[in-house]
Amino acid sequence: MRVESAIRPMRPGDEPAVISLLNHHFPRVQMTSSKLHTRLSRGARFLVAEENGEVAGFADLRVGRRALLRGLAVQAEKRGRGVGSALVQAAVSEARSLGFKRLRVEALDGDVNAVRFYEMNGFAAMKTAVNRFGETVRVMLLRLA
């Protein structure tokens, strides 16, 4: 069953839920409220999927020289119903409306689920690279123009 979740920019009241989801899925980041605000001041635009007044998932779109979908997660019990794809599409629209020609995402090399998910959402794997944690990642791009 696909559900309609409202995708909207993160509000201050969403921050604890987003921080908790982020730390659960990306523990290496060790997100805190102050780190989150630093990210926001450097061009991060967090989107959230709201379902029944709760944060079901988030997307972290970073815009600067490039547009980068930096993080994406949906609560485990809410997966497989289109929430993740709706967040990606909202990030795509936002990057496009800001004039970017491409949206980039990095999936951990070997994370076949993430690679498949991004391919399903129109991204194509381009090359591998090493991220700031020394992990090999698959760089995937989506053409916006």
Ligand SMILES: CC(C)(COP(=O)(O)OP(=O)(O)OC[C@H]1O[C@@H](n2cnc3c(N)ncnc32)[C@H](O)[C@@H]1OP(=O)(O)O)[C@@H](O)C(=O)NCCC(=O)NCCS
């Ligand atoms: C990847 C993720 C955001 C997808 O969210 P979602 O709401 O389940 O996405 P959708 O419902 O739009 O799409 C479901 C597709 O995602 C893929 N998928 C990846 N992991 C999945 C999971 N654990 N459960 C369900 N689907 C998953 C499947 O390919 C599925 O396609 P299918 O319906 O053909 O089987 C979510 O699984 C998640 O939060 N995973 C953990 C964090 C992560 O890996 N983030 C992405 C890498 S940065």
